[in-house]
Amino acid sequence: MPMLKDPSQKYKPYTPINLPDRQWPSRTITKAPIWLSTDLRDGNQALANPMSIPQKTLFFKKLVEIGVKEIEVAYPAASDTDFGFVRGLIEKKQVPDDVWLQVLTPARADLIRRTVESVSGAKRAIIHMYNATSPMFREVVFGNSKEQTIALAVDHTKLIRQLTEEATAKYGTIFRYEYSPETFTQTELDFAVEICDAVKAAWGKAGEGDERIIFNLPATVEIATPNHYADQIELFQRKITEREKIVISLHPHNDRGTAIAAAELAQMAGADRVEGCLFGNGERTGNVDLVVLGMNLYSQGVDPQLDLSDMFSVTETVTQCNDLFVHPRHPWAGELVFTAFSGSHQDAIKKGFEHQARRHALDSQEGRNRYWSMPYLPIDPADIGCNYEAIIRVNSQSGKGGIAYIVKQALKLDMPRRMQMSFYQVIQAISDKTGKEMTTEDITGAFRKTYCYGPKNEGRLALRSFAIADASRPGTPTPESEASRSSSPSSTATPSPRRFVGKLSVDGIVREVRGSGTGPLAALLDAIRTYLDVDLAVREYSEHSLEEGTEVKAGSFVELITPGTERGVGGFWGVGADADIAGSGLRAVLSAANAYIGDLTALTGEGNGPLSSLIGALESVTGKQYEIKEYTQHSIGAGSGSRAASFVELSLDGGEKTAWGAGADEDITASGLRAVLSAASRFENKH
Numbered sequence: 001m002p003m004l005k006d007p008s009q010k011y012k013p014y015t016p017i018n019l020p021d022r023q024w025p026s027r028t029i030t031k032a033p034i035w036l037s038t039d040l041r042d043g044n045q046a047l048a049n050p051m052s053i054p055q056k057t058l059f060f061k062k063l064v065e066i067g068v069k070e071i072e073v074a075y076p077a078a079s080d081t082d083f084g085f086v087r088g089l090i091e092k093k094q095v096p097d098d099v100w101l102q103v104l105t106p107a108r109a110d111l112i113r114r115t116v117e118s119v120s121g122a123k124r125a126i127i128h129m130y131n132a133t134s135p136m137f138r139e140v141v142f143g144n145s146k147e148q149t150i151a152l153a154v155d156h157t158k159l160i161r162q163l164t165e166e167a168t169a170k171y172g173t174i175f176r177y178e179y180s181p182e183t184f185t186q187t188e189l190d191f192a193v194e195i196c197d198a199v200k201a202a203w204g205k206a207g208e209g210d211e212r213i214i215f216n217l218p219a220t221v222e223i224a225t226p227n228h229y230a231d232q233i234e235l236f237q238r239k240i241t242e243r244e245k246i247v248i249s250l251h252p253h254n255d256r257g258t259a260i261a262a263a264e265l266a267q268m269a270g271a272d273r274v275e276g277c278l279f280g281n282g283e284r285t286g287n288v289d290l291v292v293l294g295m296n297l298y299s300q301g302v303d304p305q306l307d308l309s310d311m312f313s314v315t316e317t318v319t320q321c322n323d324l325f326v327h328p329r330h331p332w333a334g335e336l337v338f339t340a341f342s343g344s345h346q347d348a349i350k351k352g353f354e355h356q357a358r359r360h361a362l363d364s365q366e367g368r369n370r371y372w373s374m375p376y377l378p379i380d381p382a383d384i385g386c387n388y389e390a391i392i393r394v395n396s397q398s399g400k401g402g403i404a405y406i407v408k409q410a411l412k413l414d415m416p417r418r419m420q421m422s423f424y425q426v427i428q429a430i431s432d433k434t435g436k437e438m439t440t441e442d443i444t445g446a447f448r449k450t451y452c453y454g455p456k457n458e459g460r461l462a463l464r465s466f467a468i469a470d471a472s473r474p475g476t477p478t479p480e481s482e483a484s485r486s487s488s489p490s491s492t493a494t495p496s497p498r499r500f501v502g503k504l505s506v507d508g509i510v511r512e513v514r515g516s517g518t519g520p521l522a523a524l525l526d527a528i529r530t531y532l533d534v535d536l537a538v539r540e541y542s543e544h545s546l547e548e549g550t551e552v553k554a555g556s557f558v559e560l561i562t563p564g565t566e567r568g569v570g571g572f573w574g575v576g577a578d579a580d581i582a583g584s585g586l587r588a589v590l591s592a593a594n595a596y597i598g599d600l601t602a603l604t605g606e607g608n609g610p611l612s613s614l615i616g617a618l619e620s621v622t623g624k625q626y627e628i629k630e631y632t633q634h635s636i637g638a639g640s641g642s643r644a645a646s647f648v649e650l651s652l653d654g655g656e657k658t659a660w661g662a663g664a665d666e667d668i669t670a671s672g673l674r675a676v677l678s679a680a681s682r683f684e685n686k687h
């Protein structure tokens with residue numbers, strides 16, 4: 001049947017309460033309510049497969065761990081499992097002394113007896129009895145008048161008083177009593193007050209503090225906007241007698257999706273306590289979600305009295321026990337709730353973190369509180385166990401800011417703005433091609449590869465050792481002499497003439513090079529120009545120190561250009577990190593030079609086979625004559641994972657001295673080529 005054109009013919013709206021002097025709209029919540037978890041009762045009864053005893057026990061422990069002090073553990077008269085679970089908790093002494101075990105019973109004598117029996121011997125227990133009070137339930141379910149409905153509640157309250165007093169005398173259990181006029185929100189308010197007053201009188205011993213009687217006022221089915229619930233609660237507490245002897249408890253369901261709002265507004269209206277479930281499990285659309293209520297308080301600077309620091313483990317336990325998943329966009333707890341994929345959000349978050357770090361430093365200096373204030377992030381995700389990888393995730397919708405944020409977090413390198421733009425193109429090309437999200441490993445991997453960053457990603461040019469000296473002074477620095485390292489590599493920052501002497505690995509062969517210029521970087525570029533015929537100049541340079549405690553202390557970024565490069569035309573970016581600034585700057589230059597040379601100056605050489613062709617290529621670069629004296633190879637392992645190992649003995653310039661090299665690869669030719677390079681580089685090192 002289609003939806004009706006005129007639903008008013010089928011559905012009646014709720015009747016609003018006329019309460020012109022309502023107080024709750026101008027109040028705020030300044031403290032946490034008393035929490036009652038009904039996960040193991042209302043949550044459990046709503047599951048297709050109710051929890052087993054081990055699952056209930058696991059859940060119970062987690063509730064205790066996060067600090068819930070009142071836990072409705074069962075409807076003990078419903079099944080042996082529920083009864084046995086409660087007995088097990090008590091007999092195995094699994095209930096901390098400050099935790100109240102709550103159990104639910106209908107107003108039926110046989111079931112009440114079983115319920116009281118289930119908690120006898122516990123240190124503290126709350127007996128919770130309910131009967132529905134709304135006109136529909138009175139008429140349809142019970143066939144009772146108002147008087148009979150009151151009598152049902154009153155008579156069974158008296159029975160509970162008698163049984164609990166006997167149990168206290170016998171076992172010493174401290175009891176409290178909770179009464180729920182089920183379907184409260186659909187009950188005439190004056191009748192709800194009347195039945196609660198009658199129950200209080202029947203209980204006869206409501207006092208203050210822990211002696212208070214709990215009136216739980218459920219929105220058994222959510223039928224109205226949340227302000228209506230707040231009106232009902234405010235009016236109830238105005239009309240009920242001896243308010244100081246009563247805990248007003250809320251039990252909102254979520255049929256209209258506004259249980260959270262209803263619970264919050266009703267607390268503003270004066271409620272003291274909230275019953276609900278973690279992540280909103282419960283009948284139909286669920287009970288109100290205690291995690292969301294708690295985190296909402298936390299984000300307002302109010303201690304929620306719930307420890308949700310390890311949100312992941314809470315989610316894990318709850319999903320394991322309920323066999324229901326938590327939606328990725330579930331407030332505060334879902335996998336995606338702090339995540340920005342889009343470029344403009346990421347940019348704002350990155351700037352927000354930087355701005356906040358500066359603001360916090362100033363706050364600390366001036367003795368002020370370090371408040372959290374960040375674009376798009378209402379709380380610090382770290383407070384509930386989320387790391388930076390959950391905050392910014394990269395796909396084709398992302399921008400340079402987010403990518404730079406990830407590089408900064410993972411590698412501690414803070415790229416300058418124009419380099420961010422350049423690296424963004426690299427990532428964008430990859431993610432456009434794959435159409436997939438890029439993980440932190442994907443991004444840092446691309447970064448390392450693009451900028452030949454880190455020992456496993458050396459490019460064709462790599463720094464082995466260096467020394468920088470004042471070019472105006474006589475004497476030749478030695479590359480190994482750390483003492484002669486310069487402390488500032490910037491060619492612009494140090495205009496005095498510098499001399500560079502260093503060992504560079506060039507396509508695997510170590511060569512000693514020298515150059516001079518108006519600073520260490522310019523001196524290195526001069527060496528590269530002289531020895532490798534590569535003409536490059538610095539367009540932009542920046543550096544920063546890395547986090548304290550890391551071995552590598554400085555990171556440098558450089559953009560190199562070829563002569564005549566016009567403004568606005570991109571150059572070649574490089575990055576370097578080292579224990580000192582001089583080293584990091586020089587490494588950044590080589591990183592950028594690698595980007596420039598790429599494959600353009602790939603070695604070429606000729607010979608009778610692959611190995612002699614490589615020898616020819618080496619000769620053309622070094623000007624030296626190599627000869628293969630001996631070559632052997634064998635396979636390592638068998639089958640699909642097998643590799644080839646090769647050994648080569650080379651002689652140099654017809655001399656007697658020889659050097660051995662070894663290489664291994666999946667490909668036999670490649671293993672031979674590696675062996676040749678290995679031998680040649682040993683020669684370079686020796687001579």
Ligand SMILES: CC(=O)SCCNC(=O)CCNC(=O)[C@H](O)C(C)(C)COP(=O)(O)OP(=O)(O)OC[C@H]1O[C@@H](n2cnc3c(N)ncnc32)[C@H](O)[C@@H]1OP(=O)(O)O
Nearest residue numbers: 042045075077078079106107108130131132141142182220
């Ligand atoms: C809003 C809530 O969530 S309330 C909690 C609901 N939770 C559960 O029902 C889970 C546990 N329930 C059970 O295991 C069973 O329903 C039992 C053991 C309590 C009772 O089982 P049964 O005796 O077979 O009764 P059944 O469930 O079919 O029907 C309910 C009966 O109790 C009556 N009843 C319903 N609620 C109450 C109440 N609060 N107080 C007294 N009687 C009640 C009904 O009117 C009906 O009576 P009738 O048989 O005279 O018509």
Ligand SMILES: CC(C)C(=O)C(=O)O
Nearest residue numbers: 130180182183218220
């Ligand atoms: C027993 C009561 C509190 C209940 O679960 C409800 O009304 O939803």
